[in-house]
Structures are given as structure tokens and as C-alpha cells.
Amino acid sequence: xxxxxxxxxxxxxxxxxxxxxxxxxxxxxxxxxxxxxxxxxxxxxxxxxxxxxxxxxxxxxxxxxxxxxxxxxxxxxxxxxxxxxxxxxxxxxxxxxxxxxxxxxxxxxxxxxxxxxxxxxxxxxxxxxxxxxxxxxxxxxxxxxxxxxxxxxxxxxxxxxxxxxxxxxxxxxxxxxxxxxxxxxxxxxxxxxxxxxxxxxxxxxxxxxxxxxxxxxxxxxxxxxxxxxxxxxxxxxxxxxxxxxxxxxxxxxxxxxxxxxxxxxxxxxxxxxxxxxxxxxxxxxxxxxxxxxxxxxxxxxxxxxxxxxxxxxxxxxxxxxxxxxxxxxxxxxxxxxxxxxxxxxxxxxxxxxxxxxxxxxxxxxxxxxxxxxxxxxxxxxxxxxxxxxxxxxxxxxxxxxxxxxxxxxxxxxxx
Numbered sequence: 250x251x252x253x254x255x256x257x258x259x260x261x262x263x264x265x266x267x268x269x270x271x272x273x274x275x276x277x278x279x280x281x282x283x284x285x286x287x288x289x290x291x292x293x294x295x296x297x298x299x300x301x302x303x304x305x306x307x308x309x310x311x312x313x314x315x316x317x318x319x320x321x322x323x324x325x326x327x328x329x330x331x332x333x334x335x336x337x338x339x340x341x342x343x344x345x346x347x348x349x350x351x352x353x354x355x356x357x358x359x360x361x362x363x364x365x366x367x368x369x370x371x372x373x374x375x376x377x378x379x380x381x382x383x384x385x386x387x388x389x390x391x392x393x394x395x396x397x398x399x400x401x402x403x404x405x406x407x408x409x410x411x412x413x414x415x416x417x418x419x420x421x422x423x424x425x426x427x428x429x430x431x432x433x434x435x436x437x438x439x440x441x442x443x444x445x446x447x448x449x450x451x452x453x454x455x456x457x458x459x460x461x462x463x464x465x466x467x468x469x470x471x472x473x474x475x476x477x478x479x480x481x482x483x484x485x486x487x488x489x490x491x492x493x494x495x496x497x498x499x500x501x502x503x504x505x506x507x508x509x510x511x512x513x514x515x516x517x518x519x520x521x522x523x524x525x526x527x528x529x530x531x532x533x534x535x536x537x538x539x540x541x542x543x544x545x546x547x548x549x550x551x552x553x554x555x556x557x558x559x560x561x562x563x564x565x566x567x568x569x570x571x572x573x574x575x576x577x578x579x580x581x582x583x584x585x586x587x588x589x590x591x592x593x594x595x596x597x598x599x600x601x602x603x604x605x606x607x608x609x610x611x612x613x614x615x616x617x618x619x620x621x622x623x624x625x626x627x628x629x630x631x632x633x634x635x636x637x638x639x640x641x642x643x644x645x646x647x648x649x650x651x652x653x654x655x656x657x658x659x660x661x662x663x664x
Contacts, residue, residue: 253468254443256460257616258453265341267348267449268609270333271355272617273441276473277328279410283421284433285321285330290377291369292332293319297361300370308354313337315351317358321415325475325508325552327621330437332359335609338450348451352459360438360463368427378422385419392658393559396497400656403485404501404555411477411553440468446616448609475621476507477553479653486655493660495543496564500574501557501654504646508551509624512646514634519646520549521594522586523577524558528593530577531558539573541566556650564659571655582647586640598635602628 250256275281299305309315315336322329336351363370389395398414405412413421443465447456481503506516524531524547535545543561550557562570580586605611606628619625626634 250445250457250460251465251467253470254445254465255620256445256457257447257620258451258456259446259448259612259616260451260453261448262450264449264609265338266335266609267338267351267447267451268333268335268613269351269355269448270331270444270446270613270617271359272444272446273330273437274327274444274473274621275437275441277323277326277410279413279418280421281433282321282323282328282410282413282415283418284425284430285328285437286415286417287378287381287422287425287430288330288434288437289319289321290381291373292358292362293317294377295363295370295373296358297363298357300363300373305358312347312350312354313342315347315354317354323411323415324618324621325411325477327473327475329617330441333610333613340450348449348455349459352456352462356463362431362434364431368431371427374427374430378425381417382419382423385414385417385422388414388416392491392493392495392497393561396499396656396658397557397559399487399489399658400499400501400557400654403487403656404654405479405553406485408477408479439466442468442470442473444617444620446613448612448616472621472623475552478505478507479503479553479555481651482653484652484654486657488657488659490659490661493658495561496567496660497656497658498560498562498567498570499558499656499658500652501555502650503554503653504549504556504650505554506551506646506649507554509622509626512642513551515638515642515646516549516551517598518591518595518635518638519581519643520547520556521598522591522643523547523556523581523647525549526594526597528590528597530580530590531560531574534577535560535570535573539569541570541573545570545574564661567657567659578647578650582644582650584640584644586643588640591640591643595635595638599632602631602635 294302299308309317317334320331334351336347339347363373401412506512523529531545535542545560547558560570
């Protein structure tokens with residue numbers, strides 16, 4: 250492949266389908282992320298050769314019901330626009346070369362959008378923009394989503410591009426102009442780092458030949474930073490009252506452990522024990538034992554060193570829930586860890602990891618991520634790392650957790 254374009258073929262007879270992803274990667278920004286989300290809506294539903302969703306569907310039907318989609322994702326400081334497709338393996342296609350056909354199709358939908366005179370088709374652009382804005386407005390009815398967005402606005406106040414929802418930023422998307430988006434897309438095609446990943450029972454030389462037909466120009470290559478190490482700041486809090494039956498309590502902590510660094514696997518076990526699994530302390534003690542929450546869980550993001558907690562509660566129990574969450578952290582930090590629960594958490598993490606190996610999409614995700622961070626961990630090594638974690642190491646992780654932001658969406662049933 251040429252500079253800035255990487256092809257990774259994972260040839261395996263494990264799957265009866267061939268899965269393909271073409272990822273365009275660039276440093277994250279609020280505007281860029283929102284533009285990519287709008288592009289995904291446009292490019293998933295139309296192209297010059299298939300100007301309607303019906304035309305696209307008919308084409309995919311001729312390819313034995315192949316799938317096609319476009320989505321946007323973010324890993325820390327990197328955001329990606331991904332074109333993906335899945336198609337049955339050629340050996341099940343009565344002699345047809347479906348793999349070659351799907352690469353020809355992807356070339357069409359990526360490089361021949363429904364556009365002319367330096368702009369996307371006006372009707373299609375306007376419809377997708379209006380639909381996306383309407384969808385974003387509707388998301389505010391999901392109060393947990395709303396509370397989480399408000400929390401990350403507080404937590405990432407100095408880095409707002411990391412707080413932007415992967416569904417988009419409504420004011421930014423509303424301000425996007427057709428010609429500006431088209432120009433952005435042309436720049437993306439020629440300047441973004443491209444990673445092409447194929448998983449299935451395929452021949453790597455054949456795939457390389459199909460991709461060579463795309464005649465991708467070279468671009469600046471080099472690994473881009475992916476991890477954001479947020480500095481510890483003075484803790485902030487904010488609350489808001491809305492007419493709700495269930496209040497939402499969301500917390501953000503800094504946990505200065507990052508993807509695949511020395512203590513990463515210890516942080517995974519810590520999160521599983523704290524609130525990341527159905528057998529966690531938050532689930533058991535906040536929700537079940539003390540009946541203080543409708544739900545309570547935690548999530549760890551190794552690309553930003555962020556531990557977040559989400560809880561649906563009765564507004565009268567806010568302080569009691571805060572106290573018991575803090576108590577769970579303190580118990581772990583002081584080594585008050587039940588060995589049976591600890592072992593169950595480790596087993597749960599291992600089972601989840603092993604189940605992902607049966608998904609070609611998960612294999613693709615991990616392949617792209619390995620390239621972004623410049624390292625690879627085999628399934629056996631991952632298992633060894635997790636099994637080597639001790640309760641003492643998990644206690645040391647808990648000691649590093651620092652509360653940084655609290656957002657409370659208070660329900661007021663009288664309003």
C-alpha cells in the first residue's frame with residue numbers, strides 16, 4: 250500500500266462471511282466529528298450510482314444480501330469514519346467472485362457520492378440534515394443520555410471535542426453548509442490516514458489487487474496521539490431540576506491509567522469489581538442491598554483515564570447514594586475485597602473477552618485499535634494479564650481515583 254494507507258488482511262476459515270472495513274482517521278474536533286456524523290447519514294443512504302436507499306438495497310440484494318453501513322467512532326484523540334460491509338464467502342456463492350464485487354461496490358459508494366458542482370445533492374443533504382437534527386432533539390427525552398452529556402461537558406470543559414456526543418452536536422450540525430461539507434469530504438478522502446481491514450477466508454494477494462484498483466494517493470503517515478491525559482483539577486458539580494420521576498446522578502473521576510499501560514489490566518478488574526459488571530459492588534450494594542437506585546454502574550475509558558458512574562435514583566436519596574458509592578471505593582482501596590466476588594469478576598471479564606473473538610466486527614475493531622496504539626496483545630497474553638491481577642493491585646488502583654465532576658438531574662414530580 251501507499252504512504253498513509255494500510256491494508257490488514259486477517260485470513261481465517263473461522264467465519265462463513267467476509268467482513269470489510271475502510272476507516273478514515275484524523276485528530277478529533279467538535280466540528281470534524283459532527284461533519285463526519287452528517288456524512289455518515291448521507292453516504293449510507295445514497296451515491297451517484299445508487300441515488301436512493303431503494304437502489305442501494307437492490308444492489309446489495311444482488312450480492313446475496315450483503316450488508317453495508319457507515320458509522321463514526323472515537324478512540325480518545327482520534328475519530329474515524331468507517332465504511333463497513335459483510336458478504337458471504339465466495340465458496341458459498343456458486344462460483345461468483347463476491348469479494349471482488351463488494352470492493353467494486355465500496356469504491357463506488359465512497360468515491361462517487363451523490364453530488365455535482367461541488368455540493369451534495371441538495372434534496373438529499375437537506376433531508377439528512379433535518380432528520381439528524383430532529384433525532385438529536387429527540388435524544389434529550391432520554392434523560393440518562395442527557396445527564397451523561399451534561400456530565401462530560403463539565404468534565405471535559407477544556408477539551409470539548411471529547412465531550413461531543415457520537416450522535417453529533419446539534420448547533421454544529423445545524424450550521425454545516427452543503428458546499429463546506431462536500432469540500433471537507435474531498436479533503437478527508439485525500440488526507441486522512443486510511444486503514445483497510447478484511448476478515449474472512451480470503452487470499453491476501455487478491456485483496457491487495459482489488460484495493461490497488463482504487464488508486465489511493467499517498468498521504469502523510471505517522472502515528473497520531475490517541476490518549477488524552479486530563480490533569481486533575483478542582484472538582485465541579487452542577488444540578489438541574491426537571492419534571493421527572495427518576496433522578497439521574499452521574500459522576501466522573503480521573504483514573505490515571507491508560508490503554509495497555511503498566512496497570513491497564515488491573516484497572517479493568519477494578520472497574521468490573523466496582524460497577525462494570527452485574528456482580529459489582531455498585532450493583533449489589535447500591536441497587537440490591539440498600540435499594541437506593543433503580544440502576545447503578547460504572548464505566549472505564551482507558552483513552553482518557555476516565556471512570557464514570559451512572560445511577561438512577563429517587564432525588565431524596567442523593568446524599569445517601571453518594572455516601573455509599575464513596576464507601577465502595579474506600580472498601581476496595583482498603584483491600585476489603587471478597588475473594589469469591591473477585592474471582593467471579595475476573596471470570597466474567599474473561600468470558601466477555603472470549604465471546605468477542607467470535608465476532609468478525611470485534612476482530613476488526615481490535616485490529617484497527619492495535620494499529621493506532623502500535624502494539625498487539627494476543628488472546629493468550631490478554632488472558633495471562635487478567636489472571637495475574639491480584640486484589641492488592643486492584644486496591645492500589647482504587648487509591649488513585651479522584652472525583653472531578655458531579656452532575657445531578659433532579660426529578661421534581663410536583664412540576
